[in-house]
Amino acid sequence: MPRQSAFEVPERGGNRFLRHTGLAAPYMYDNVSTDVPSPPAEATGLDRLGMRGEADLAFANIRYNADGTEKQDFVFNQEPYRRASIMIVGLNYGTGSSRSGAITRPLAAWGVKAYIGQSFGPIFVTNALAYGVVTVQLPRATVDRIAAWVRANPGVEMTVDLERLVVELPGQQPIPFEYNPRFRNKLLSGLDDLEEMAPHTQAAATKREQDERQRPWVYVRRTH
16 A cells, blocks of 8 residues: 655755745644654554555654545545645644654655745754755735635645745735745755855854964863
């Protein structure tokens, strides 16, 4: 019963995001822990069915029955959300531990490239950035309006545009959003951590040399 992933999960770091157009799935719950999209493999009981891959385990505890069949009330098991690559979420999505699987498993299963929500767990945002996934934060009333539009327009794609900083719903005015400027530059340019730091290394080295001349006692190395 294992499911083959239709989507490739990139290496961590240096991933680019300009804009993404796709179907959206409403998952409007608050304070969703990273254990929900990325449950510990041993806690799912699915390994006995041969289901061990990233795509298999995404949301496994609420996605499957004990025998591995799909639960019909889970949004990604419903049409047209099976092909959704944008998730509409609530308050404090991705709270809890630093599970990178909370990003990589939905990427592997459905190619989820963007999240739109009221707020996100800080570590979730950091992991999303590393894998080229955007987290758009908007007021709750706006998120609720987007979720309502998604439900009313099944099968209609929407766009998250990081270059223009807008969410586009066909037939609606573009919805502007703010994004951390450093994160935005990193995603638009596809920079990993070292590439982001590279333009500043010489200035940092010069500053250290100046400081070492001014405060040599700080840099004295103990011999014992």
